[in-house]
Amino acid sequence: MKILLTGGAGYIGSHVLLSIIENKHEVVVIDDLSTGNKNLIPDNVKFINSNINNAEKISNVLMKENFDLLLHFAGFIKVEESVQNPDKYFKNNTDNAIELFETCYKHNLQNIIFSSTAAAYGNPSNNESIREDENLNPLNPYGESKVKTEEYLLKNKDKFNSIILRYFNVAGADPELRSGLIANQPTHLIKILSEVVVGKREKIYVYGNDYNTEDGTAIRDYIHVSDLASIHLEAANFLLEKKISNIFNCGYGKGYSVLDVINIAKKIYGEKIKFEYDKRRPGDAERLISNVDKLHQHINWEPQFNNLDLIIQTAVEWEKKIHEKNL
Numbered sequence: 001m002k003i004l005l006t007g008g009a010g011y012i013g014s015h016v017l018l019s020i021i022e023n024k025h026e027v028v029v030i031d032d033l034s035t036g037n038k039n040l041i042p043d044n045v046k047f048i049n050s051n052i053n054n055a056e057k058i059s060n061v062l063m064k065e066n067f068d069l070l071l072h073f074a075g076f077i078k079v080e081e082s083v084q085n086p087d088k089y090f091k092n093n094t095d096n097a098i099e100l101f102e103t104c105y106k107h108n109l110q111n112i113i114f115s116s117t118a119a120a121y122g123n124p125s126n127n128e129s130i131r132e133d134e135n136l137n138p139l140n141p142y143g144e145s146k147v148k149t150e151e152y153l154l155k156n157k158d159k160f161n162s163i164i165l166r167y168f169n170v171a172g173a174d175p176e177l178r179s180g181l182i183a184n185q186p187t188h189l190i191k192i193l194s195e196v197v198v199g200k201r202e203k204i205y206v207y208g209n210d211y212n213t214e215d216g217t218a219i220r221d222y223i224h225v226s227d228l229a230s231i232h233l234e235a236a237n238f239l240l241e242k243k244i245s246n247i248f249n250c251g252y253g254k255g256y257s258v259l260d261v262i263n264i265a266k267k268i269y270g271e272k273i274k275f276e277y278d279k280r281r282p283g284d285a286e287r288l289i290s291n292v293d294k295l296h297q298h299i300n301w302e303p304q305f306n307n308l309d310l311i312i313q314t315a316v317e318w319e320k321k322i323h324e325k326n327l
């Protein structure tokens with residue numbers, strides 16, 4: 001298949017790019033490098049440095065090439081930043097996305113896979129794992145900006161066949177260390193923990209130990225980024241074959257508290273994993289665990305890296321690599 005991929009210089013997009021290349025599909029990447037890193041895009045990949053809202057530049061690409069599918073990853077992802085500056089998030093994650101979709105529609109590109117988030121759910125109505133038909137109550141502008149884009153796709157089913165993938169917590173790095181997370185002031189727990197292991201920072205701040213969970217810290221469902229990448233290719237096959245819109249959670253269906261993650265890391269790396277409790281962060285949910293029955297029912301996907309030790313180890317190995325190379 002021939003794929004237009006936005007956000008390919010970012011964490012998740014670059015891993016999906018590796019899967020696309022391995023599976024010998026054709027791809028063009030669009031990224032404005034606002035948070036991405038050009039080093040994550042292999043040299044032989046066609047790359048266009050552009051904002052997704054640049055209709056003229058994107059139309060030029062769409063006029064030259066006939067794509068089967070748009071994989072749309074480009075967006076901003078920091079919950080706390082979105083609380084401080086909501087407009088930045090609505091502009092990029094909603095308005096720019098819609099502008100891109102409209103440009104694609106004008107050039108007959110109508111199949112879309114969209115990166116959404118478990119932040120769309122907010123605090124779910126019960127402590128069970130969350131199904132896709134759970135009410136959407138985002139706790140922060142980041143989650144809201146994604147829900148608005150979902151709503152646009154769902155309202156425009158006559159124009160687009162879309163698969164909305166709601167990712168839970170994405171972590172880890174390519175096991176061959178060809179890609180991983182590069183981020184200034186990261187907010188992902190496992191990234192921060194990796195920086196502690198390599199000595200880039202002293203300790204982890206645990207935001208909130210008064211949640212209504214077994215140990216008081218927030219619970220998340222961590223999925224290895226390479227497993228998430230392979231979901232995209234299978235979802236693409238599903239979309240191109242069935243041409244029907246759908247929504248799927250992407251996770252493993254198991255929750256770990258912040259302390260669980262820290263304790264697993266301590267088991268591997270010893271007592272250098274230091275942490276301190278801090279107050280809750282605005283916009284954080286208490287417990288987010290995916291129900292992935294629907295994903296498994298429709299998508300031909302088997303996880304290969306469903307193991308938190310491995311997720312942490314690949315993240316740490318990647319951190320060592322970028323620390324040494326000063327990336």
Ligand SMILES: NC(=O)c1ccc[n+]([C@@H]2O[C@H](COP(=O)([O-])OP(=O)(O)OC[C@H]3O[C@@H](n4cnc5c(N)ncnc54)[C@H](O)[C@@H]3O)[C@@H](O)[C@H]2O)c1
Pocket residue numbers: 006007008009010011012013030031032033034035036037050051052053072073074075076077092096115116117118166167168169170171
């Ligand atoms: N990382 C996670 O845990 C997670 C969880 C749920 C959902 N998501 C979603 O997955 C997608 C990818 O996330 P990520 O972690 O790879 O983030 P990232 O910041 O690493 O990657 C985003 C990429 O998009 C590019 N970009 C941003 N705005 C752009 C624009 N207007 N035009 C062109 N390029 C632009 C950035 O330069 C970057 O390369 C995002 O849409 C995010 O909301 C991520």
